[in-house]
Amino acid sequence: MEETQRLADAIHEGNTEQIESVLEGLDSRRIARVVCALADADQTAMLTALTPEDAAELLEDIPDVEVIEAVSQLSPATAAAILHELPSDEQADLVGALDEEDADAILAAMDPAEAERIAQLVAHDPESAGGLMATEVVSLRRTATVGRVLDRFRKDADRLRRLDVQYAYVTEKPRRLVGVLRLRDLLLADATTRLEDLMIANPLSVSVTADLRELSNLFEEYAFLGVPVVDAEGELLGVVSRSAVDDATQDQAESDFRRSLGLVEEEVRSLPTLRRSRLRLAWLTINILLNVVAASVIAGYQDTLAQVIALAVFLPIISDMSGCSGNQAVAVSMRELSLGLIEPFELLRVWLKEASVGLINGVALGGLIGVVGWLYTGNAWLGLVVGGALGINTLVAVLIGGALPLVLKLRGIDPALAAGPILTTVTDMFGFFLVLSLATAVLPRLVG
Amino acid sequence: MEETQRLADAIHEGNTEQIESVLEGLDSRRIARVVCALADADQTAMLTALTPEDAAELLEDIPDVEVIEAVSQLSPATAAAILHELPSDEQADLVGALDEEDADAILAAMDPAEAERIAQLVAHDPESAGGLMATEVVSLRRTATVGRVLDRFRKDADRLRRLDVQYAYVTEKPRRLVGVLRLRDLLLADATTRLEDLMIANPLSVSVTADLRELSNLFEEYAFLGVPVVDAEGELLGVVSRSAVDDATQDQAESDFRRSLGLVEEEVRSLPTLRRSRLRLAWLTINILLNVVAASVIAGYQDTLAQVIALAVFLPIISDMSGCSGNQAVAVSMRELSLGLIEPFELLRVWLKEASVGLINGVALGGLIGVVGWLYTGNAWLGLVVGGALGINTLVAVLIGGALPLVLKLRGIDPALAAGPILTTVTDMFGFFLVLSLATAVLPRLVG
Known part of the structure; x- marks a missing residue:
């Protein structure tokens, strides 16, 4: 494959711009192929050369089993910087899949608060609500007005765009979930309306321990794009999206055929x-x-x-x-x-x-x-x-x-x-x- | 199963209220079970007794292979009334899966314009963009202002809520797609802004003939929730949602194991x-x-x-x-x-x-x-x-x-x-x- 060769050459020359330009010309399937075809040492060199943002984006295109291989070869500092750029649910998946030794070294190289948050997420079963949720949520006070919230949104538009939010959650006291708002409800409401009068009160939520089957039943039952995750005290921890549940279900279904042949781990032919x-x-x-x-x-x-x-x-x-x-x-x-x-x-x-x-x-x-x-x-x-x-x-x-x-x-x-x-x-x-x-x-x- | 017996009794008595009350107490997995366990004649009697809206909702909970069996037993008029209540993509799936004779009889009992529209959709490969798209879309004129659109949305709020819209499409002349708007962009914009200044111009779209693999690559590549479908002239035909593509991919993956054992059609044990x-x-x-x-x-x-x-x-x-x-x-x-x-x-x-x-x-x-x-x-x-x-x-x-x-x-x-x-x-x-x-x-x- 020509691109693999060009990419390997750029890596050997240490030419980061050239690496970026080869990768930019490829769609995500092609990237998966080309990167899997690289020698392990070249993968390591490439991930180290790229900015952590670019490296994190790259990892999302590569089969999980290769990501784990590649990240375990990185220096803890580099791995930590890349990990920092991933969404919370992917951080937890990756850290959970690494050897304990590698995981500890990487977490030790991170900001202690973030490391602690990731370690808490890893403790959840990866096929439970806790394991599938993202902790990035928009949470609003019940007494705020629509106008104030929209002002805040406009100021914070950049961060909001990145979050890809579908719902905002209304909480009281520190974090107790009391209501949910679809963004479109905000759009259809008067500026003076208070959130508590607009929100859907006592919203559906799932326990952090809910398993994949419960989640999948729930999304089958309701047309929601995401559902809030709460702990035993009803405090908001995160949101499980329909697509996270769909992906996990699909992974499980896809692998029935492979598991029936004893292939319990994912095999790609680029592995040793x-x-x-x-x-x-x-x-x-x-x-x-x-x-x-x-x-x-x-x-x-x-x-x-x-x-x-x-x-x-x-x-x-x-x-x-x-x-x-x-x-x-x-x-x-x-x-x-x-x-x-x-x-x-x-x-x-x-x-x-x-x-x-x-x-x-x-x-x-x-x-x-x-x-x-x-x-x-x-x-x-x-x-x-x-x-x-x-x-x-x-x-x-x-x-x-x-x-x-x-x-x-x-x-x-x-x-x-x-x-x-x-x-x-x-x-x-x-x-x-x-x-x-x-x-x-x-x-x-x-x-x- | 007790509920099956209660449901069968209600059907035999012709007691529609009782049928509804049994069904209301069940979640969708339970409904699938109970309805599959009914005798064919009872399924027919139940679908005929319920309002078309309720019958359509019921069908969404039942395995496809049983839906096809049940609908082919109905009178064409009843089947047509129920079909009218389904979303466009499900209409096409169902009509396409029926025997030609049954399908023709049902379409003949429908409003000719709707029947024509469904027949056109059926012509698409069910695993192509045309087969997976919904034709229900919000399309707006490029010269409209945000304020006018929001006014229209507020007046039409009921219909919009039902559509579960994520994007609005901007068209010119009759139906040529020129831009896309996320609802949240409307929310973050001034009322006097014209859509053409706010929209993402030359938006990504897929041809009506795009296959499942292309669609699945596209959704892997971009974080969109849906993508507009256009014909060869660039006219907007509908929207393919990420979840429709995910579901189709999952169906295919799930059945690898079954197809490897020669089970090419879905078997549920309630079939003859x-x-x-x-x-x-x-x-x-x-x-x-x-x-x-x-x-x-x-x-x-x-x-x-x-x-x-x-x-x-x-x-x-x-x-x-x-x-x-x-x-x-x-x-x-x-x-x-x-x-x-x-x-x-x-x-x-x-x-x-x-x-x-x-x-x-x-x-x-x-x-x-x-x-x-x-x-x-x-x-x-x-x-x-x-x-x-x-x-x-x-x-x-x-x-x-x-x-x-x-x-x-x-x-x-x-x-x-x-x-x-x-x-x-x-x-x-x-x-x-x-x-x-x-x-x-x-x-x-x-x-x-």
Whole structure:
């Protein structure tokens, strides 16, 4: 990539203007690409050369996992200066994702009051209201008039423009939230109106501990762009925006597919090979051990297999197809859970609904593979054995697959990550057992 | 569920007030559940009994696939009245998702001008700016003053509140877009200022044909809440909101996991059993045929298998593990494509990055299964055969898996849907071939 080369050259020459000019010509996706393609040392040199404002802006375009890598390579003073330029919620996300040692060094290099504020934010679960909120809010006194507030706004227009404010919050005493105003209400009101007569009193607010699901339900229920966050005393702490909640939900949804393959951390191919390999191997190693356990069922039936070698052709098919059917049921249950159409304790309801589909699909798939088995060996009994086994195992797989996300959720385990390996191990074992024990039972017919 | 029963009773009694009172007590997730649990005939009766406004509001809480079912059961006149109450973008989505016959009947029952407008919107790709935009916009003349506009706003406050407007657009001649105003700019300006002096001239706009990826890049690049949509002549057609783009992106991301299991349409368990079964079977049937093709490789080596039955234990393991490794690479490539970190033509780059990880993981996994094979049979050569086969096949699987999303994307095929079956078929065939041909080559050592 030509731009990467130009950027690397500018970095090596220490030519900050040239760095800026290369970056300015690129949109944010392109920036992500070009910066990820740089060597680690070049990323460090570039972030150090840029002004903290420019460096902070740059970081917003880069995948999180690369930001963490890059910031941990910076000197604490440089990192602190860049951190200072980020919005409060991003400060907390970044500090929370760093190694404790790196985080402490950077916070020590900041203004103590700001460091303390960030440390408090980091303490919140990143997927809670406290973790998603921005602390930059406009808070007004209830006794002020619209005219006075608008005057203040006009004087402070620059800061307000930067805040990208949608709502102003009305507080009394130090920080107790008593009302909310949309900016457009101010626009439609007379200058002499007092805020307390204009505001929506007792506004909806969320507790700082509210989780992502509560927040997402709330934004689904109401058309608000943001909602105030309060502590146990009702004091205003910040605001959670709809877009912060949407982004967090999207991150979670996007990664279902990756987590189902054991990719729990974000992998981009610019990360070091060993780290990428380790990330993938962790789950593969568990899987191969589960696979060995499942295949040990086959080992118990070597005599049968030796007499009916054709069965070996069907074992991988039954294993794969049962996994597919079961995983479909997993995906439907995960979807229904996220839409709120089922609750984790409604196993019976899921089973009733899966049993009918499992029976139909079991008959269809079992019938298909049974005919293949019959035609291939010329032995109808072999067709019956493999078809019957796949038919029954399809039903078993959808029942287990449909139930697993509910059970795992009840136990606080991530269904996207754990359902697949558990499902395929159980259905493999049961499928192998079915084929081989059925075959053993009718062995004279198969070898006859 | 108690509420479903109460709702069903109210519907059977034809007691509209009682229906409303049950629904009012529920939040939107609960409504989705309760309404999905109703029999189809009851859904129809309820939507007919409610006022069109209430029915339209209700539909916004229900999964799309159920909305389409329900609306297609209504009389065209009732459906038309409800449709009239929906925002323009939802009108178009719904009409576009209905059978052509149902859609035509409903449009025929509407005001011809509105029907014409909806038909025009439906013509746009639902994942383009035209498909995502709302046509409800505030458009102002460039020569108007801030004072006059604010007067007009105050008179029209009710309608404006409902629109949930963030921007006003400035047009000249009939509808040519020349500027944009944030509501807060009006708030901070003097009453005598003319809009043309206050507006941001030559504002950013998108073509009605812009696709989801362009829109999503644009909102990533700029902090706007909405962007105006124009036709080829630069005339203002509507506005695409950030949240409409976020929702569409999220729908797409969420369904990657489901599409990877062949669930191309949304399945909720309240749909008819046969429809659910058919939806799942379509993909399962293709898969089982691919599985039969892959397993036919095994059939070619029956003699070797008959002499070394233990190999049958390892065939399913090699099939499953190669699939897992390959699918991890698929997921990473899909992620990198969506982040813009790779372009579809950069096969070589992906292969270089995958080869290193594939080699390490191949050695690790092959080594592990090799030791298991050795210990289990007491024959080191068997360990070498199965370990070597899995090691090589792991490398092959990540190379194919990493490349597939790029190749499929270039050909306009959905990678989430097609990559899995293609990958596992190829890696199964190659894996079976490796184990069995290696075993055949050293057969005397294995049976010795």
